[in-house]
Amino acid sequence: MARSSQAQMSRPRAKTGKPADNEGLIPVLARAVREVENAAQRGVVSPANRTKFQVIALLVREERQRAKADTTVSDGDRAETLKRLDGVATILAKTAARDTSLIALLETDKPGSDAARALRRRMLEDAGFELEEEAPVAAPVAATTTTERQVMPDSVRSRMLANPFLAPDFDAAAFQAPAPARRLANWELLGPLFKSFEYGSGGASASMPLPDPQERDMLAPSGTELMHHQARFVESVRRGHRSFLLADEPGLGKTAQSLIAASVANAYPLLAVVPNVVKMNWAREVELWTPGRRATVVHGDGQDLDAFADVVVVNYEVLDRHMSWLRTLGFKGMVVDEAHFIKNLTSQRSRNVLSLASSLRERNRDPLMIALTGTPLINSVEDFKAIWQFLGWIDDKAPRPALLSRLEETGLTPADFGFFPEARRAVVDMGMVRRRKIDVAADLPAKRVVDLPVELDDDLGRSIRQAERELASRLAGRYRAILQNRGTTPSKVSAEERAEVIRLVAQAELDESKASKTGENVFTMVRRIGQAKAALAADYATQLARSVGKVVFFAKHIDVMDQAEAVFARRDIKTVSIRGDQTAIQRQKQIDAFDQDPEVGAAICSLTAAGVGLNLQAASDVVLAELSWTAAEQQQAIDRVHRIGQDVPVTAWRIIAAHTIDAKIAELIDSKAGLAARALDGEDVDLSAESSVQLQALMSLLDDALSGTKR
Structure with missing residues (x-):
């Protein structure tokens, strides 16, 4: 049996003769992809159909790999299977062309949610695959580290002995009690919330209203001064707001804002999870902006740690071995620097951060939670998901009570006109802060x-251009083969179908490049150019x-x-x-x-x-x-x-x-x-x-080759 990404499975029992066209996985995929296509033609692709679109793309990729590796079928049957899979893939490409937010789903390598995993299993079962029972999948915020990997620094033991009875906040549980289900109880809301940031901006920046500071001169320590935009953020904290996605453009002083916010909120001890490259600088910033507070930096197993410090700075890479004591130290605030690092919810880094955030909220009624990143979106608006989960605005499947209440107050549902801008505003008012340099730092230089451009005219440069031509030729050969399987020729293909096949060929090449450790591909070519x-x-x-x-x-x-x-x-x-x-x-x-x-x-x-x-x-x-x-x-x-x-x-x-x-x-x-x-x-x-830039670069290379364009 071959192991799939989610469960053990085997082929349906073979029948004599050639399988009928309505048997196996491909007919299941064909029916499903038509449903998604019809939804896209109606103008709205629901979250359920987005999940179905993703699972179809994954299964097409898996079935293609199995067909190529199956030595028990004839070359003719294999070619027929690949041709039918190309047909499904073409419909996927057409659908993505109608709703471009679906394109990112073509590039994922595995199901990203419980719903996607369940649908994948159901479609395989409908196709006659025999599946073993799956092991339960841990929730993203669950503890994922083993006892053997954990360390307990001596300083932490000393602190626990000094204060063995850390008093919990008994109001925390009541504060987190779910709101009663009302009008939006049966709506899937995460998909529409993400879409609201694509379609509901109305020309407004994603920044909550911030008050003008009343005591600006008293917020910063002697010898320093906050800029007006920094002071407004801190004033919002002083007035009681406690969760923020601080997405100011890089260079506008987000670290200083978060540290003074912690001082104003008295959110000590404070946990700062940061990239390794800046953790020493974080300790210096604590000394600069909050000179009355002590910072300690966790290195390795933490033997030099001062657990009595006000601010504990730890980098993502060593979190896994310190999870047990970080959960129980009694933090009242948490800052995640470069928060886009946790955008992949399946990564250990993301799981660790979300687990700590969940533990902190369980012990505190209203902790200070700040996600810092000047670039919260890398590839799609769904990059927001992990950050919103960290802040406690949503969980893995739905908005949490505070955000849900704001959405209820709009009086709208995702089916109503005007929902998207109102939903976007509801999320922004939860604590999104975004300022651009051009707007707030008038004195910042241009x-x-x-x-x-440089000419690569040596032997290496010539070999790079030759490799690029060979890659383009290989892509063009695949393009012509697909058209031949469809019974058409390049001269008769429509512009729409040409674009679809170009994307299909480029995606296949990209998938193979990511999986391959040898040979010439877009990644090795770019490295040689460097x-x-x-x-x-x-x-x-x-x-x-x-x-x-x-x-x-x-x-x-x-x-x-x-x-x-x-x-x-x-x-x-x-x-x-x-x-x-x-x-x-x-x-x-x-x-x-x-x-x-x-x-x-x-x-x-x-x-x-x-x-x-x-x-x-x-x-x-x-x-x-x-x-x-x-x-x-x-x-x-x-x-x-x-x-x-x-x-x-x-x-x-x-x-x-x-x-x-x-x-x-x-x-x-x-x-x-x-x-x-x-x-x-x-x-x-x-x-x-x-x-993805990789995908579009390959599409451009193939398009130029088909058009006879020289670079």
């Missing part, structure tokens, strides 16, 4: 992104360092960083390096050297390890040697330099390999910035292009 650009990008960065001062050099891969460091060394320019394999203390020393040592001319940074949370404003120029796959990651990197305290204009130089797929990727990254612009900032931008 920022621009400049593309620098290697080919490394010396050119570093050479340009050295010129900047000599002419304008300190520069920050970002790359994705270690070998590109190594090449850059070698170029700087040959030019006698002193550098520091910020990488993912450094300890927090080592990394902070590198950051301090860049900031304070006038001899250091450049910081060579990993886009992953240094792209969030750091303050590198000693420089005003950024060189992006390799492109990110998301607009958010690129923006985060640039905003390490463009932030409060910067007093000169900032320029980000993107090094683009001309006449390669690199140029298309740069264009696609820019187009994807529209998701946040529409959902968060209320801008009227088209979201039709919102899908």
Whole structure:
């Protein structure tokens, strides 16, 4: 038997002769996909049909893999099966073209909800598969760590001995009591809530009303000053609001706001869950903004921990071994920095954070909960889900009582005209705060992104272009094969069908690329392009360092960083390096050297390890040697330099390999910035292009090959 992602299953018992067209899994998929298609044609794809769409796409992918691997069928029967699966996939593509929010569901690798898992099982059973019983799936907020992995630092034992009878808040249970079911009791609401951020903005930013501060000068410690937008946030906390998605653009001082908010709310002890790269800086920020409070940083097994400190700072990577004592220490507030890190609800990181948040709410009537991220949306509006769960606004299946009451007050249901803007406002008023630099930091200098095309005219460059041509040829061959199976030719295919098949071929190639460890694909090609650009990008960065001062050099891969460091060394320019394999203390020393040592001319940074949370404003120029796959990651990197305290204009130089797929990727990254612009900032931008950059890059490559266009 082959193991599926959810349960053991085996094929239906074979019958003699060729299977009938109405037997097996494909007819089940065909009927289901027609139902979803009909719903899309009516204009509204319900959450149930969205789940069905996702499960169909997953089963088509699984059935295709099984058909290719099945050695018991003839080549003719295999070709027929693949042709019928292509038919189902084509309808999926047509449906996604009608409702582009479905595109993201084509890219998921497994069912993401209990409903999807149950539907997948039911469809397999209808097709005659024999399924074993599934093991129960733990809820996302359940404890997922084992006793063997847990540690108990000596300092924590001392604190527990000093205060063994931590008094619970007996009002907490009453406060969390569910509201009585009323008008919306039988409605599925999460899907409409997510959609409300696509369609219900009405030009308004996703920011709750904030009061003007009455005691602005008294909020910040002596020697510091809050900007007006920061003081308004803290004033809201002073007046009693306790849960926030603080989504200010990067560089607007979210850390300071959250720390002073904790002081105003007396939310101590406070737990801060942060990326490893910034946990030492968090301790410094505590000392700067709340000098009367002590911070302790959890390293490894926590043997240096001060459990009596006011603020406990821990990074995502070591959470799993500290869960037992973190749940019971008695925190009254919790801050999650770079909260988009928890967007994948199936990841251990997300489960740990949600479990801690649930424990904290059980022990406190109204704890201070703050999610910090300048980029809450990476690929789709459903990236909000884990953050909203952390804040206690929703659970895995529905709004929690406070949000449900706000939705009830609208007097509307998802079937009513006007529901989407009212639902969006209800969520925003739960505590979403979003300010842009252009609106609140009038004195912040300008920022621009400049593309620098470079020619890869050496042997490596020529081999990259040849590999790109071979990939395009392979995609074109698949395209023609699908048309042949359908009994048509490229000259007779309609524009609509051409686009559908291009997407189908690109998606199949992307799936295979993600699963493959060898061979040439879009990922290996982009990495080779980065290697080919490394010396050119570093050479340009050295010129900047000599002419304008300190520069920050970002790359994705270690070998590109190594090449850059070698170029700087040959030019006698002193550098520091910020990488993912450094300890927090080592990394902070590198950051301090860049900031304070006038001899250091450049910081060579990993886009992953240094792209969030750091303050590198000693420089005003950024060189992006390799492109990110998301607009958010690129923006985060640039905003390490463009932030409060910067007093000169900032320029980000993107090094683009001309006449390669690199140029298309740069264009696609820019187009994807529209998701946040529409959902968060209320801008009227088209979201039709919102899908993965990898997928769209492959589609563009194939489209150019079919059109005879040369890059």
